[in-house]
Amino acid sequence: MTDRLYPVLLQLKNRTCVIIGGGGVAERKAMTLLQTGASVVVVSPELTERLQDLAQAGRIVWRKKAFTPEDVHGAFLIFAATNHPEVNLAVYEAKESGQLLNISDRPDLSTFTVPAQLHRGKLLLTVSTEGASPGLSRKLIEELAERYDEAYEIYLDFLAETRRLILEQVENPKRRRRLFRELLADEFLLDARRKDTDRLWERFMKLMREEGEEDT
Numbered sequence: 001m002t003d004r005l006y007p008v009l010l011q012l013k014n015r016t017c018v019i020i021g022g023g024g025v026a027e028r029k030a031m032t033l034l035q036t037g038a039s040v041v042v043v044s045p046e047l048t049e050r051l052q053d054l055a056q057a058g059r060i061v062w063r064k065k066a067f068t069p070e071d072v073h074g075a076f077l078i079f080a081a082t083n084h085p086e087v088n089l090a091v092y093e094a095k096e097s098g099q100l101l102n103i104s105d106r107p108d109l110s111t112f113t114v115p116a117q118l119h120r121g122k123l124l125l126t127v128s129t130e131g132a133s134p135g136l137s138r139k140l141i142e143e144l145a146e147r148y149d150e151a152y153e154i155y156l157d158f159l160a161e162t163r164r165l166i167l168e169q170v171e172n173p174k175r176r177r178r179l180f181r182e183l184l185a186d187e188f189l190l191d192a193r194r195k196d197t198d199r200l201w202e203r204f205m206k207l208m209r210e211e212g213e214e215d216t
């Protein structure tokens with residue numbers, strides 16, 4: 001296997017992301033980009049209603065025009081999402097070296113494709129089929145959404161916080177590892193599901209006490 005795609009998670013805060021096209025696909029990309037804190041620019045003579053609202057509210061910048069090569073200037077990520085394959089190819093030609101480009105109808109020419117995604121607080125699940133079936137990616141994410149419910153948001157916040165405390169307070173590496181592993185026991189998730197944060201923290205304190213005793 002030497003043609004695999006490599007998954008990465010990009011930090012986009014305040015980075016300029018330029019979307020060429022203002023239809024349904026552009027809208028979907030804009031919505032997920034906005035959640036990252038990216039600066040979103042949309043180049044298109046027309047926009048969907050939702051994109052128009054975002055432009056009006058100042059959440060995206062709208063360049064109301066047909067694409068010209070200088071539109072990609074300064075972009076960290078570029079999305080070519082017009083309904084004209086020749087325009088999407090012109091974006092490909094305009095791309096400067098080092099810029100990352102997604103072309104909605106040409107995964108073969110794209111530097112990256114976008115997976116289907118599910119966020120549960122700090123937990124992110126993604127599914128990709130290397131372009132074989134975006135519909136299947138979406139379907140699998142819907143299945144995962146049932147299994148990995150909203151409780152994971154509370155659970156991940158708890159794991160993040162306890163991890164911080166353990167790294168701060170527990171020096172013995174063996175003990176640390178044991179604690180991290182024990183925090184993955186089902187009962188913590190079940191408490192999170194009951195939204196019982198008091199109980200979660202009681203359990204954690206008990207665990208810390210017991211672990212401390214084992215070492216002495």
Ligand SMILES: C[C@@]1(CC(=O)O)c2cc3[nH]c(cc4nc(cc5[nH]c(cc(n2)[C@H]1CCC(=O)O)[C@@](C)(CC(=O)O)[C@@H]5CCC(=O)O)C(CC(=O)O)=C4CCC(=O)O)c(CCC(=O)O)c3CC(=O)O
Nearest residue numbers: 104105107113114115116128129130131133134135137138
């Ligand atoms: C290669 C890729 C490039 C990219 O966009 O990055 C690409 C390409 C294409 N998509 C097409 C169609 C559809 N795309 C979706 C949905 C999504 N498409 C997404 C990603 C990707 N789509 C990348 C690969 C991802 C992977 O590997 O799995 C998702 C996951 C993420 C996102 O877009 O944000 C998002 C889930 C949204 C969600 O979770 O809600 C649906 C279903 C729906 O809308 O319900 C359909 C109709 C059903 C079908 O066709 O299967 C077509 C044919 C267009 C035509 O008919 O002409 C092409 C072009 C081609 O295949 O060449």
Ligand SMILES: NC(=O)C1=CN([C@@H]2O[C@H](COP(=O)(O)OP(=O)(O)OC[C@H]3O[C@@H](n4cnc5c(N)ncnc54)[C@H](O)[C@@H]3O)[C@@H](O)[C@H]2O)C=CC1
Nearest residue numbers: 021022023024025043044046066067081082083087104105
């Ligand atoms: N990646 C994906 O998930 C999917 C990809 N597709 C592909 O994505 C493309 C776009 O799909 P939709 O958003 O549904 O199309 P759409 O027809 O709803 O929107 C196209 C947009 O492109 C704009 N546009 C047209 N010419 C332009 C130009 N010269 N410069 C700038 N903007 C221009 C139009 O104003 C319109 O806003 C199609 O090629 C389709 O094959 C379709 C469905 C899903």
